[in-house]
Amino acid sequence: MNGSLFYLNLVMNGLVQGLVIGLAALALTLVFAVARFPNAATGDLMTVGAYAGIGVQALNVRSVIVQGAAAILACSVLAIGQYWFVLRYLRGRGLVSLLLASIGLALATRGALSFFVGQDQYLFNTPIMRPYVIAGLRVQVVDLWLAVASLVCVTATFAMLFLTPVGRRMRAIADNAELARASGIRMQRVMIPLWAAVGAICGVAGMILGIKTVVLPEAGWHILLPAFAAMVLGGLGNPIGAVVAGILLGVVQELSTPFVGFTYKIALSFIVLAVILTVRPQGLFGSAEVVR
Amino acid sequence: MLSYLIAILIVTGIYALLTQALNFHYGFMGLINFGHVGFFAIGAYTSALLTLSGHSIALGFVAAIVLAALSACPLGLLALRLREDYLAIVTLGFAEIVRVVIVSEDWLTRGTQGLANVPRPFASLGASGQEIAYLGLVVACNVLAAALIARLAYSPFGRLIEAIRDDETAISTLGKYPAGAKLRVFMVGAGIAGLAGALYAHYITYVVPDQFVPLVTFYVWMAMILGGVGSLPGSFIGAAILVALLEGTRFIRDLLPGVMEIQMASVRIFLIGVGLVLFVLLRPQGVMGLRVRT
Numbered sequence: 001m002n003g004s005l006f007y008l009n010l011v012m013n014g015l016v017q018g019l020v021i022g023l024a025a026l027a028l029t030l031v032f033a034v035a036r037f038p039n040a041a042t043g044d045l046m047t048v049g050a051y052a053g054i055g056v057q058a059l060n061v062r063s064v065i066v067q068g069a070a071a072i073l074a075c076s077v078l079a080i081g082q083y084w085f086v087l088r089y090l091r092g093r094g095l096v097s098l099l100l101a102s103i104g105l106a107l108a109t110r111g112a113l114s115f116f117v118g119q120d121q122y123l124f125n126t127p128i129m130r131p132y133v134i135a136g137l138r139v140q141v142v143d144l145w146l147a148v149a150s151l152v153c154v155t156a157t158f159a160m161l162f163l164t165p166v167g168r169r170m171r172a173i174a175d176n177a178e179l180a181r182a183s184g185i186r187m188q189r190v191m192i193p194l195w196a197a198v199g200a201i202c203g204v205a206g207m208i209l210g211i212k213t214v215v216l217p218e219a220g221w222h223i224l225l226p227a228f229a230a231m232v233l234g235g236l237g238n239p240i241g242a243v244v245a246g247i248l249l250g251v252v253q254e255l256s257t258p259f260v261g262f263t264y265k266i267a268l269s270f271i272v273l274a275v276i277l278t279v280r281p282q283g284l285f286g287s288a289e290v291v292r
Numbered sequence: 293m294l295s296y297l298i299a300i301l302i303v304t305g306i307y308a309l310l311t312q313a314l315n316f317h318y319g320f321m322g323l324i325n326f327g328h329v330g331f332f333a334i335g336a337y338t339s340a341l342l343t344l345s346g347h348s349i350a351l352g353f354v355a356a357i358v359l360a361a362l363s364a365c366p367l368g369l370l371a372l373r374l375r376e377d378y379l380a381i382v383t384l385g386f387a388e389i390v391r392v393v394i395v396s397e398d399w400l401t402r403g404t405q406g407l408a409n410v411p412r413p414f415a416s417l418g419a420s421g422q423e424i425a426y427l428g429l430v431v432a433c434n435v436l437a438a439a440l441i442a443r444l445a446y447s448p449f450g451r452l453i454e455a456i457r458d459d460e461t462a463i464s465t466l467g468k469y470p471a472g473a474k475l476r477v478f479m480v481g482a483g484i485a486g487l488a489g490a491l492y493a494h495y496i497t498y499v500v501p502d503q504f505v506p507l508v509t510f511y512v513w514m515a516m517i518l519g520g521v522g523s524l525p526g527s528f529i530g531a532a533i534l535v536a537l538l539e540g541t542r543f544i545r546d547l548l549p550g551v552m553e554i555q556m557a558s559v560r561i562f563l564i565g566v567g568l569v570l571f572v573l574l575r576p577q578g579v580m581g582l583r584v585r586t
Contacts, residue, residue, distance in 0.1 A: 090573070103568060104565045108569065109565070111560070114557075115562065263396045264396060266389075270385035270389055
């Protein structure tokens with residue numbers, strides 16, 4: 001096989017991997033910007049989405065759209081539930097309390113899920129289609145659809161953030177929570193849509209992850225660390241940076257596989273993080289931190 | 293029954309050592325370390341590898357402490373200059389990297405097979421004498437670590453630590469260098485975690501990568517919060533409650549007929565998660581927590 005084509009195909013694979021990391025990092029960043037903590041439950045939320053899709057498939061519903069809708073619904077309900085019953089009470093208690101609570105939620109979610117679904121792996125039955133071959137570069141049709149789905153998801157998130165009143169309030173809270181409250185923005189009314197959006201993003205990310213790989217109770221957890229890395233790389237709290245950094249990490253991970261082997265993939269995202277943070281402490285796209 | 297009790301006490305002692313180290317990091321200095329298990333793993337593997345290649349157990353212990361502390365150095369240099377929330381994420385990644393290296397570099401660590409037949413000290417004392425002597429060693433290590441932390445906490449260096457924790461900007465305008473103090477605290481705590489790793493490896497007598505998953509870090513965080521953040525006696529109480537909870541979930545199996553063994557693992561993870569959430573919600577100051585931290 002032609003050398004450069006081999007790497008181009010790796011880049012293609014990496015782009016789809018990167019979209020999953022990017023979406024997860026987007027969900028993390030939204031929570032980090034508005035609620036101010038790294039939400040460790042994000043990965044397991046994605047797992048729930050993937051299993052919701054599998055559940056619908058088990059009912060003999062073939063449509064990926066319906067499966068995806070079920071995933072989005074399940075994740076949104078769970079995310080809002082996690083906020084309403086636990087995280088809501090921890091506001092203002094600092095990063096560590098919230099991080100620990102989210103780890104607890106992640107473990108509880110994974111425990112409950114794996115109790116019912118077991119440790120067996122599940123697969124999405126995507127129709128097998130002949131890949132497009134453009135100048136020797138193989139492009140899977142499924143990958144194209146997944147890319148479209150994640151683009152729609154990212155676009156919808158940005159539309160919400162930048163075009164709607166609730167998005168404006170979210171950005172106001174992210175910018176300065178005290179000032180936002182003083183100017184009459186109600187936390188509650190912003191947090192429910194926020195967690196619904198986080199759930200929806202996790203649902204889409206979980207479906208993509210499930211379709212590209214296999215569905216396992218630990219699947220989402222393994223995405224969490226690269227997603228954390230992407231969030232920091234993108235400049236904490238910067239949604240565009242998170243998505244771009246996630247895609248970059250995905251591509252770098254895939255490209256490195258022939259050199260460092262499969263197992264070092266997770267490690268790699270942190271080595272990239274370490275290297276970039278020594279040069280640019282504010283992340284790739286973050287603006288310099290203002291001293292508070 | 294007595295040997296079960298001694299075994300439980302030894303495990304509690306190892307967790308207490310880890311909790312003390314984390315308490316030194318977070319309770320005294322405010323360092324958000326989510327990669328504790330990484331230092332624990334480095335300690336365990338260092339001592340196991342050295343003793344298996346014929347060196348003495350004492351050398352293994354010393355090397356475990358030194359190597360774990362040294363591994364904290366680049367990590368600390370990188371993260372401590374940055375915002376404090378970065379440290380949580382960087383350390384979490386560090387612990388996973390340690391585990392991935394252990395899994396991948398099987399020429400050294402035998403990968404997922406792990407290292408078996410790690411020698412246990414005090415073999416000449418007979419089966420029960422060996423257990424009791426080992427318990428004595430664990431207790432001695434705990435006392436030493438507690439003495440070291442207390443000595444540091446009540447020294448001028450300890451006052452510097454507290455001042456940095458309370459107001460970093462103010463202390464740096466006084467000409468102190470916060471990052472340096474933080475790095476030293478980070479390395480000392482990592483060294484203690486490495487010692488705990490060595491104690492664990494020589495007690496269990498085998499090490500595999502699966503013993504060093506992020507869940508262990510979360511257990512230690514739980515123990516620290518249970519016992520009270522910033523309280524040294526709390527570290528022991530927290531570790532005792534944690535081990536009681538972990539051992540207690542074994543007996544839940546009898547209460548749930550018809551649940552298969554593989555499902556019990558799920559039930560345990562679920563209960564640990566719910567427990568973590570409930571403690572953060574209901575008793576953030578812990579059993580012994582007196583210091584009010586904001």
